[in-house]
Amino acid sequence: MAGTETFQAGHVLEGDLPAPDVSVVVTLLNESGSVEELYRRTVAALDPGLRTFELIFVDDGSTDGTFAVLERLHAGDPRVRVVRFKRNFGQHPAMHAGFSRARGEVVVTMDGDLQNQPEDIPRLVEAVEAGNDVASGRRRARTDPVGRSLPSKVINGMLRRFTGVEISDFGCAFNAYRRGAVEPMLGSIGKQKFTKALVLSGGASVVEVDVAHAPRQGASRYSPLRLTRLALHVLAGFWPQPIQWIGVLLGTVSSLLAFGLGIYGVIFWIGESNFPGPLFGGVAVLFVLGIQGFILALIGEYLGRIQRDVEGRPLYVVDREL
Template sequence: MSDPITPAAAPEISVVVTLYDEAASLPELHRRAVATLEALGRPFELVYVDDGSSDGTFAMIEELHAADARVRAVRFKRNFGQHPAMHAGLSRARGQILVTMDGDLQNLPEDIPKLVAAVDAGFDVASGRRARRHDSWGRTLPSRLINGMLRRFTKVDISDFGCAFNAYRRGVVTPMLGSIGRQKFTKALILSGGATVTEVDVGHAARHGASRYSPLRLTRLALHVLAGFWPQPIQWAGVVLGFVCAFASTVLGVYGVVYWIATSNFPGPLFLGAAVIFVLGVQGFVLALVGEYLGRIQREVEGRPLYAVEREL
């Protein structure tokens, strides 16, 4: 076995990679990332965050660390989620340019230099934009909806808030570390603070294995966006939903009257059933939004940590 590689200087670039059961993709990811970063000719480190994997991912990271001191790692006691894992990596990264990416090889390590170059050019954030996504419509359609909401709420005109493959100047990340992880969409959070941004087209490969973002999880993300980035959402929701309900009630009332006059048969059961279903749908949405707020308050009051670390390398 060759001697371990030791870092020659403090890293200029830190690449934070979040991992959950990625033993199948990690060796190739590491090989390609190291080759790309070494070609840049600048000191770097790789910070792997194992979000409670059960497939031997951390054992592989230990081998990589033993062979190369530029590899650092954190292992959680259990699965806490992508956003707390992102916080764990960013808070430990030492570089002046922080690159974030997923560990499933949908993000191409060969695109790292493009993101780094954009930050070198003077931008605070190089936002990855997946020009050709290899995801099903079940993923891309909710993603477009969430992107649209975030553009409106943050007033930042970028097209792909959901892409985890980005580069940040350290100075814009540090002030936000208290909120990163508790607030999803790290990039939107940092940009809402006024950081300058440019979009960089990056490749997007098919995922190894099934996506972990189910329709239910995507719906919860949408609620998180509303509660986290929409100013005065309860007031706006009341106004908008009140208008919609009033309009729908008027249309149904007019239809009922016209139908009654034309046929002399008032469609009571149909009208009542449609009204009840509509009202229940509105109540469900409002309750879900209120539940998101209550969950946030509970987490803040309890003061629970974002994650529990089992081991660090």
């Protein structure tokens, strides 16, 4: 089964169970040691309230027995739904799989490593029920090392600039969404690596909610190389046609410099009766750079069109659903 682009009920038919008030989507990759505790704490946080809920666990190609634990949880609780990918496709395609199967009016997303505290879920849900489209988790007393938090600040600044949304923590995956705010963007979720930024770029209203952030057990999956790739993804995904902008800038600056130096060279030649060969050589180089810049911008336009046409492959392939 390939990734879909519309909300659907997966294997749970409307006649089987009534739609819950809240859907909690949890993305997992090799979290066999934490998933049972996560389940218990999430149920404890939501059970005392009046809201009905479902838990959708998306196993993003785990190899450590995570799916076996999920099978046991599903067998003991019909509110637990499970999606297993054939291989690791990434966190945001996994979010798409959860969103497309969620039936609740409010959808909560969180990671499965217990850095997100399930006890904060009711506060996120209440923020959406108060009238906001998105309750954006804001990690207080963040415990990540400097090598992770500093690049995160840079990426957050880029996303604020490109989306025009002034929130402080785009990278926090612990959020709650109104279903109606997600639906228009579902076709693009998974293709972009910042789901929250994508939803907010469509004009959704947002409020920030402080959430706890526990230290991660084990090494972070976000290496410096991966963080650099994320920064480049932000440029490509949220800065319209970056190659075009860079090409236009290069072409414009080089052309203006070539024009200015050329005029200066002509004046110098006439006034001093001395042909400034090196200066005109520099003008020629700048002129060629200007032409190359505009050609780069044109290539960027073609690449953008090709990218939109070829991104028809599935986001993920589902192995099993429970």
